[in-house]
Amino acid sequence: MIPELLNNQKTYFKTGKTLCVSYRKTLLKSLLNQLESREQDIIDALYNDFKKPEFESVLTETAIVIQDLKLTIKKLNKWAKPKRVFPVLLNFPSSDYLYAEPYGSVLIIAPWNYPYQLALAPLVGAIAAGNTAILKPSELTPHTSALISDIIKTVFKPEHVTVVQGGVDTSTKLLEQHWDYIFFTGSVAVGKIVAKAAAPNLTPVTLELGGKNPCIIDDTANIKLAAKRIVWGKFVNAGQTCIAPDYVLIHDSNKAAFYKAMQHEIQLAYSTTPKQSKDFARIINTKNFERLSKMLVNQNCIIGGQTDASNLYIAPTVIDEPQLDSEVMKDEIFGPILPVISYQNDSELETIILSYNKPLSLYVFSTNSAKAKQLIQKFSFGGGCINDTIVHFANHRLPFGGVGNSGLGAYHGQYTFDTFSHKKGVVKKANWLDIPVRYAPYNGKLNFVKKALKWL
Template identity: 75%
Template sequence: MIPELLQSQKNFFKTGDTINVTYRKLVLQQLKMELIKRESDIIEALAKDFKKPAFETVLTETTVVLSDLDLMIKNINKWAKPKRVRPSLLNFPSSDRLYSEPYGQTLIIAPWNYPYQLAITPMVAAIAAGNTVVLKPSELTQNTSALLNNIIKTVFKPEHVSVIEGGVDVSTILLAQRWDYIFFTGSVNVGKIVAKAAAEYLTPTTLELGGKNPCIIDETANIKLTAKRIVWGKFLNAGQTCIAPDYILIHHSKKEDFYKAMKTEIEKAYTSEPKASSDFCRIVNKKNFNRLAKMLDNENCIIGGQTDAETNYISPTLIDEPSLDSEVMKDEIFGPILPVLAYKNKQDIETIISKYEKPLSLYVFSTNTAKARKIIETFSFGGGCINDTVIHFANHRLPFGGVGNSGIGAYHGKLSFDTFSHKKAVVKKGNWLDLPLRYAPYTGKLKKVKKLLKWL
C-alpha cells in the first residue's frame, strides 16, 4: 500500500500541478475553510485524547494553524517567485536568480503533545512550497489522528496529500522508503532513528527535538510576576511541551519567596484541587504517566506530588533540590514536574547547564539587562526568552528549532516555506561580451587576475 501511494504521489508531482502557484493557493484556501468548519471537532478530539481545555486548543493549536495558513496564502506568490541576486563581477556580463524549487515527495512525522498544530503547520509549508505530502500523525492521540485523516481526505487528492495512521511498525515502513525530504518532530531517541534512515538515501531532514530547558531566576527578578509566567509556561498542556521550562536555577536568596509565589499562582490558575480543574490537562497515556510518576519517588515534593493512575493525572509539582543523578534530572521531563535548584554564583549555573546537551530553550528572569544578556550569549540553545517562557514560539518572524542534540534545522513563517524549498542558483551569461582573461593559456594573466579579485 505505502509503495503504491508513493508512486502515485511521484507521478502526480511529475504532472507539474503542485508547481502551479495558483493551484497551491487554491488548495490551501480550501484547507482553511475546512479547518474553520471543523474547529469544534478539533476541540472535541483533543479533549478526548488528553482532556485538553478548549482555550488551550484554540490558543496553541487552531489559531496557530489558521495564522500560518493566512501567512502562506498571502505571501506564496512573492515567496515562490525567482529572486534577482546581485551578480559577480567575475561573471560580467550576467544576471543571477535564485529559484525556490520544491523537493518533491515529503514525509512529515508529527508528535502527540500538540497533535493537530505540529502536524498541520509543517504540512501547510510543504504544500505551499509545491511538494506532495505523506503525514504520519501520532498513534497516541487516536481521536486527533483519525480527524486529521478525515479532514485531509475531504480536501486533498491522495496523490497530493495523504495521512497514514499507525504505530511504530508503520513508521518503520515509511522510513524505509526513499523521500525527497523528511520533517520529524519528537524525542531525541526517535530523531536519531529518523536521521539514520534518512542517511541511507542522503535525504535532507528537519529534526525538531527537545532537551532539558533551564530557567534561571536571579536575585533581581520580580518573583511574583516570574512565578505567574512560569506557572503558565510550565503547566500549559500539563507540561507536555518541548519548550517548557524543565528545571529552575534560582538564586538561593529567592527560593523561599519563589515557592510561596508558585503555590499562590498554581492555586489561582487551577484552584487548590487542580485535579478538578477543567483547565488542566492529563498525561497522554499510561506509559508516560508511569514514567513521570516514577520521577516522584523519594523526592521532596514541596508543592503537589499527587497522582491518579486511573485518569493519568499528575498534579502541578515542584521538587526541592533533587540530586543531579536522580530520575527527574536525567532526561527531559515532559510533564507537570518542575525541579528547583538553588545557586550561589555564576559557576554553579555553568556547572549544571553544561552537564546536559544543548537545550531547545533557555529562559532568564532578571531586571539586570546586562546580566540577562550575558547569560543569553554564554549558552547555546535553540531559542528562548528574557522575563517570560514559551512565547518566542508565537512570532513567525523568529526561527523555531534546536541546536546540536535538540534539533537540526528550523521553521516558522517564511522559513517554513524555505525549509521545504531547494534554493536553486542560476546564472544567465550574456553573449555580447566574452572576456578572454579566464581562458587558457594563463601566461602573463596571474597579476591581472589578482588585481581584479581585489575589487570584488
C-alpha cells in the same frame, strides 16, 4: 501499500502540477476553509484524546495553524518568486537569481503532545513549497488523527497529500522508503532513528526534538511575575510541551519567596483542587503516567505530588532540591513536574547547565539587562525568552528549532517554506559582451588576472 502510495506521489510530482503557485494557493485556501469550519470538531477531538482545555486548544493548536495558513496564502507569491541577488564582477555582464524549488515527496511524522498543530503547520509549508506529502500523525491521539485524515481527504488528492495512520511498525515502514525530505517532531531517541534511516539515501531532514530546558531566576528577578509566567509556561498542556521549562535554577536568596508565589499562582490558575479544574489537561497515556510517577519517588514535593492512575492525573508539582543524578533530573521531564535547584554564584549555573546536552529552550528572569544578555549569549540553545517562557514560539518571524541534541533545522512562517524548498542559484549571462580573458590560451593573462582579482 506504502511503496505504491509513495510511487503514485512521485509520479504526480513529475507532472509538474504542484509547481504552479496558483494551484498551491487554491488548495491552501480550501484547507483553510475546512479548518475554520471544523474548529469545534478539532477542539472536541483534542479533549477526547487527553482532556485538553478548549482555551489551550485554540491558543496553542487551532489558532496557530489558521494564522499560519493565512500568512502563507498572503505571502506565497512573494516567497516563491525568484530572488535577484547582486552579481559578482567576474561574471559581468550577468543577472543572478535564487530559485526556490520543491524537494519532491516529503514525509512528515508528527508527535502526540500538540497533535494537530505540529502535524498541520509543517504540512502547510510543504504544500506551499510545491511538494507532495505523506503525513503520519500520532497513534496516541486517535480522535485528532482520524479527524486530520478526514480533513486531508476532503481537500487533497491522495497522490498529492495522504495521511497514513499506525504505530511504530508503520513509522518503520515509512522510514524504509526513499524520501526527498523528512520532517520529524518527537523525542531525541526517535530522532536519531530517523536520521539513521535517512542517511543511506542522503535524505535531508528536519528534526524538532527536545531537551532539559533550564529556567534561571537571578537575585534581581521580579519573583511574583516570574512565578506567574512559569506556572503558565510549565503547566500548559500538563507540562507536555517540548519548550516548557524543565527545571529552575534560582538564586538562594529568592527561593522561599518563589515557592510562596508559585503556590499562589497555581491556586489562582487551577484552584486548590487542580484535579477538578477544567483548565488542566491529563497525561497522554499509562506509559507516560508511570514514567512521570517514578520521578516523584523519594522527592520533597513542596507543591503538589498527588497522582491518580485511573484518571491519568498528576498534580502541578514543584520539587525542592532534587539530586542531579535523581530520576527527575536525568532526562527531559515532559510533564507537570518542576524541579527547583538553588545556586549562590554563576559558576554553579555553568556547571549544571553544561552537564546536559544543548537544550531546545532557555529562560532567564532578571531585571539586570546586562546580566540577562550575558546568560543568553553564554549558553547554546534553540530559542528562548528573557522574563517569560515559551512565547518565542508565537512569533513567525523567529525560526523555531533546536541545536545539537535538541534538533536540526528550523521552521515557522517563511522559514517553513524555506525548509521545504531547495534554493538553487542561477546566473544569466548577457550576450552583448563576452570578455575573452577567461578563455585559453592563457599565455600573458595571469598577471592581469592577479591584479584584477585584488580589486574584486
